[in-house]
Amino acid sequence: MKPTTLVLISSIFISSIANADVVRTTDGAQLIGTIQLIDKGVIHLETAYAGVIKIKQDQVDSFQSDAPRVVRLASGTVMAGAIASNGGDSIRIQSEDGVLETSTTKVAAAWAPTAEDPEVARNRREWRYEASVDLTGKKGNSDKFRLGTSFDAELKGPNDTLAFFFDYEQAEDNGDKTEDRTAGGASYESFFSEVLGWYIRTELENDPIDNIKLRSTNAAGMSYRLINKDHQTLVARSGLGYRYTAYENDQEDESSATLDFGLAHTYRFQNHFKMKNDLTFVPSINDFSTYRVVHDSGFEIPVGSGDNWKVRMGIKNEYESDTTAEEKMDTTYYTKMVYSWD
Template sequence: MTRKLITIGCSVLLLAVASDGATLRLNDGSRIEGELEKIHEGTFYFRTSFAGVIEVPLEQVSGLDSADAVSVRTSSGEVFQGPVRTEGGELEVTSAAGTVRTGLDTVVSGWEAGGRDPIVATREAELAGQLRKWTYMAGVDLSGKDGNSENFASAIVAEAKLEGPSDRLTIYGSYKYKESDGIRSEDEQKGGINYTNFFSEKWGWYVREELERDTFEGIEFRTTTAAGLTHRFIKEERLTLEGNAGLIYRYESYQDTGAESDGSAGLDLGLNLMWQFADWGKLVSSLEYTPSFDDFGRYLLDHESGIDIPLGTSDKWTMRFGVSNQYNSEPSGGREELDTSYFARLILLWD
């Protein structure tokens, strides 16, 4: 007798447990067992054990029954919380204040207990997308170089970026140092600021300033000021391509006391590419061409391309393998026109 009572009690308990959750009833008479994840923008998101989360349009739903408490928001803005059942096209919510009935078609939002209102979550996400956000990058290079010299070098780069949906401020700096057989063959310091503002989806304007000192090239001081228009050719999550065209003024003073300081105006043309070609790899490339108005055969051409590979599962550490080229059509002191660097850069990203 005792064993029979225990068996009956266990059966009742199992039935009670099995009755937990929710049932979504459709217009064709079918029923789906599971749990309500949310109701948002006229769609029921229902979690099932056999197909994960499925999406069912509101017009195909005839009823929702849930023994667990859920929250619903009606078109009038009222929010009710508690177990629900549907009868005669009306949703009945049993809350702490009593039972409330509302038309199923008046429900504009719903979420499981302990969750967040999808409408509120969407608004907060949209607001966050309109806010500017600082991100930071620091990197260290080990590289080989041919051109004016053939050896290994080290470099430190850093960048701070403040970016929103319609503008971007970038502050950057770098220091490159190299020795060959104990003799210093490179000592370049560079820093700059670049601001871009988009007045439409594709078009914007930019202004930038850069300072540079390179004792190996004989440059005591070089300043570059540029402004112009920028254009987004492609803007996708995994692929972006931007170009800029403007005017530039460059001033140079030299370490050689016999050389006169020089300033000239010219064009400022550039391209910037980012391509996330795989989950494990991203291509980053930049190209800058600045010819002088006085003589278009006098120009600087800067290029850098690299492939970023994340280290482990962290999104903060990345290894970049790349190449950079700097071509000066009229170098000082009889130096070669082209400098090419190959580097492996360890990058730390944070915000």
Template sequence: MKTARVNLHSPSGPTYLSSAAVMIANKLSGMATAGVKALMVSTLALVVSSLHADEVRTADGSVLHGTVEKIYEGKLYLSTPYAGDLVIPQDQVANFSTDEPVAVRLEGGNVAQGPVQPSSGNELQIQTSAGTMTSSMGAVEASWPAGQKDPAVAAREATLENQLRTWAYEASLDISGKAGNSEKTSTSARLQATLEGPSDRLRLYSNFEYSHDGEETTAKEIIGGVNYTNFFTQKWGWYVREELEKDEFEGIDLRSLTGAGVNYRFYNQERFKLEGRSGLSYRYESYDKVPVDQDATPVVYYTPDSEGYVGMDFGLDVYWKFANWGDLQSKWTYTPAFEDFNQYIVQQDTSVNIPLAISDQWKLGIGVSNTYNSQPEGDKENLDTTYFTRLILNWK
């Protein structure tokens, strides 16, 4: 049959129809309305496009047209313009053909590459550069487009990548000031590095805060810590952590908190994570010397005794991706002493983080941080509250 060229104004370019199809189209075009003409042309184009598609014949004699994406783990994946993506059990496929070269892995590991054409029964013919290779459909272990990876290799690489630990980093900074009747300046910086794999997590962090009101320092604190968690099941794990703090405003020369215990994942979903921990802790505090008599020459100082407490260590971490434009993160810790449960420290840090339009790496964090010490040293307040707006940078 001869082939004629008819411009169907297809987005993909001109389509070639057989002379019979052209005759039918010309015959009907004289009697059809514009709408019918468009439907007729679209139908003919779909018919012709199927002549240039891959073909799958099933065991019951059905014929499906589309693009064979791959064969893997006993399933044939077929992409069609009329029914979307289809997954067909390989034992229900009699044979298939492809317009473009594909790679076919056979039993024994041999790989042949070229267009595939059906032969008799369940036989296939692979047109390789070295000649024609014949195989049964049952001997095909996998198939994929030429030039791409074997699906088994791609799956192993993806599994290995998921098992690898990866580093993630976060840095934040907030600076505020006030001038006029009083001069106030506040600066806070944070840096965090997290090494995480599928079953464990190492987190290193440091915080620095400094503020003054006129000539008086109202905050000067440095915190550094490390937290390691290892999960021996999907939900249960163990942890060990250490945190060091120096707070000149509170007169703390060194405060160290060592904790160890068990972790539990209540929820571990992409958009919502809730994790709690419970264990034992040891808190040690040494203090700076404080003036007793500032009028004396020289000034008389007194250094309070160092203290150590054995107690409990409780914590709760929350992550909630409540919308595409923002997430909420909240961390809580509670460390009471065994000797006196009325002696404890509660810490809380909660922020709503909003991505900035300039990059997904940049966020704006708005939140509040509280530290409550039930028995502070000297005349210091029990509760220390900080409201903040942070510029956050995340990278890997």
């Protein structure tokens, strides 16, 4: 290799290191990349070789960043400038107004000027929408057709969620309608501590196949957040409710006070695949043997490189202990194409 070429390559390499952020850990490792964020005592370092690495600040011996950062101290003071820690428990912020040296324990967060305070991002409520379709058919010895559609809208914050849903299902078997169900509802859930919260929900349903002209279910009660992690959540609910059912035939309308129990579980695998399980148990207070159980378990697989399209496969069971329909249990196996957006 020619000396001039070697000098040029060396200059580019040295220049790239000089412009990069450097983090040195207590065990002697030197990590080079870009400090995206310092939040809750963790440095987020984006590298070209391993993506974003998260390093606890108590494992960092020193770090250096010439690029400006916005720093928020625990006292609420906000400064912008280059940051560096030369070891120990001190950090230096070089701002336009001068140099501030303080303890690293007093740094609540630091982020790029083009980014947002992570605390503000965590506390923001955001709308999320989702639409799905499930369409299957068969012609030949038998003619079968099934259409299932749904729409969900969710306004979610760190400690509360407002949700709306709409479902429609229709199916035919050799010209005979086997499904014709429309349902919709809304719910709100809010947590006032890490574990405890409250909820309220309402649902309306019409299902002529099951002789239901109108079913109205309303409930409110307490929520218990048993697991609340980035990759997994588990919420249990218990409360009181009221259910009213008007039938298509001459059967007398029914209404009763109910108990309301529920479990909602989500689990995300490797930030891509997602499993979701929901279970609702609504017994009558007057007659505990009269109850309704709804179970829905699904698994989502992303389609393509984005987060918008995915395929959801699952099973849904609806059991009615006291019903005018021919069967007490309705079981649906589904494969849906789902599109979600903000």
